[in-house]
Amino acid sequence: MSWEIPLTDVVFDEEDLEAVGECLRSGWLTMGPRTKAFEAAVAADRGFAHAVAVSSGTAALHLTCAALGLTAGDEVIVPAFTFLASVNAPRYVGATPVLCDVVSPAAPLIDVEDVRAKLTPNTKAVIAVHMLGYPAAMAELRALCDRHGLKLIEDAAQGFGVDAPRGDVACLSFFSKKQLAVGEGGMVLTDDEAVAAKVRLLRSHAMTSGTWDRHRGHEDSYDVVGFGFNFRIDEPRAALGLARLPKVAAEIEHRRVMVRAYRERLGAYAMFDDAAVERASHFAFTVLFEDVETRIRVREALFAAGIQTTRYPAVHRLTEFERYATPLPHSAAAADRHLALPLSAHTTLEQVERVSSVLLPAAAGRA
Numbered sequence: 001m002s003w004e005i006p007l008t009d010v011v012f013d014e015e016d017l018e019a020v021g022e023c024l025r026s027g028w029l030t031m032g033p034r035t036k037a038f039e040a041a042v043a044a045d046r047g048f049a050h051a052v053a054v055s056s057g058t059a060a061l062h063l064t065c066a067a068l069g070l071t072a073g074d075e076v077i078v079p080a081f082t083f084l085a086s087v088n089a090p091r092y093v094g095a096t097p098v099l100c101d102v103v104s105p106a107a108p109l110i111d112v113e114d115v116r117a118k119l120t121p122n123t124k125a126v127i128a129v130h131m132l133g134y135p136a137a138m139a140e141l142r143a144l145c146d147r148h149g150l151k152l153i154e155d156a157a158q159g160f161g162v163d164a165p166r167g168d169v170a171c172l173s174f175f176s177k178k179q180l181a182v183g184e185g186g187m188v189l190t191d192d193e194a195v196a197a198k199v200r201l202l203r204s205h206a207m208t209s210g211t212w213d214r215h216r217g218h219e220d221s222y223d224v225v226g227f228g229f230n231f232r233i234d235e236p237r238a239a240l241g242l243a244r245l246p247k248v249a250a251e252i253e254h255r256r257v258m259v260r261a262y263r264e265r266l267g268a269y270a271m272f273d274d275a276a277v278e279r280a281s282h283f284a285f286t287v288l289f290e291d292v293e294t295r296i297r298v299r300e301a302l303f304a305a306g307i308q309t310t311r312y313p314a315v316h317r318l319t320e321f322e323r324y325a326t327p328l329p330h331s332a333a334a335a336d337r338h339l340a341l342p343l344s345a346h347t348t349l350e351q352v353e354r355v356s357s358v359l360l361p362a363a364a365g366r367a
Helices: 013-028 035-044 057-067 083-093 114-116 138-148 193-202 211-215 233-265 274-279 292-304 319-322 329-337 347-365
Strands: 050-054 075-079 096-102 103-104 107-110 123-129 151-155 171-172 186-190 285-286 338-341
Touching: 013 233, 035 050, 035 103, 035 138, 035 186, 035 233, 050 057, 050 193, 057 151, 057 171, 057 186, 057 193, 075 083, 075 103, 083 123, 083 319, 096 114, 096 319, 096 329, 096 347, 103 138, 107 114, 107 123, 114 138, 114 285, 123 138, 186 193, 186 338, 211 292, 233 274, 233 285, 233 347, 292 329
Parallel strands: 075 096, 075 123, 123 151, 151 171
Antiparallel strands: 050 186, 103 107, 171 186, 285 338
């Protein structure tokens, strides 16, 4: 399918291409100096003491759960309106995800009151998801977790650039649709040196030295001191991340301008409020309809016009996760009635106008 207006668009400039080309010409492709430089740059940009680059956002969440010591018998509260990696991460270490609801269909972020209602003596952590690039209620969650001795994990896979009170650990994704896109990759951010050291160890088979250390003659072999994984990032992606990082703030601001433009035209259907727009980093722009029939009608009209959309399911509706289902009405309604519209750092006002001109009559039943 060749879309007239794609959901997102990744454009590489000459600086990006040269950074990757220089890495390829160097002959060193596995974790090495560019990975270390990328970690330091992101840590400084986000204001954390430690950053550990890994192979994906999913790996970041997995290793965070492992580094925090979560295990069988532990419960981890996760919102039901999220990508499935948020729910799988506790499962990877034997813990049990407990799904909670979101605030409302129009503001589908983790509901602090439902978190409170889901607490049990087995609860050990909460995963707060910055869904769609909108910050979760971190101050309230931080206070709740501190009161009950819980770990607070930020799933910022869709929320690079969000500024909010922080959790114990933040997990990033660099997947192709994200604000800082390198294809695949992720990162764990924390101020806890022990957590960072554990993640750094586990990402590479729990080996006591890496290939780069041995290449430089610092070590001639290695020990294995735990049960680790192969969750390493590679140097070309780190090089690309380093080249793209300085541009992200301006690109997020461009996304915000386009979101404001969408909201001016589609205000009746826009999700979140104006204050949330100013705090968000805008992974996606979503609209919410009164019913499923309208959403389907709009999607079909946009598809016929060559305009790509997508929709995020509620996790408890997916076959694999039905075992964790409880009544989660806001998450279900958000999933059923929303659509994500085209948005990227290269979206134009003309594209916003085009999308809006198709959506509005379709939503009104005039398409």
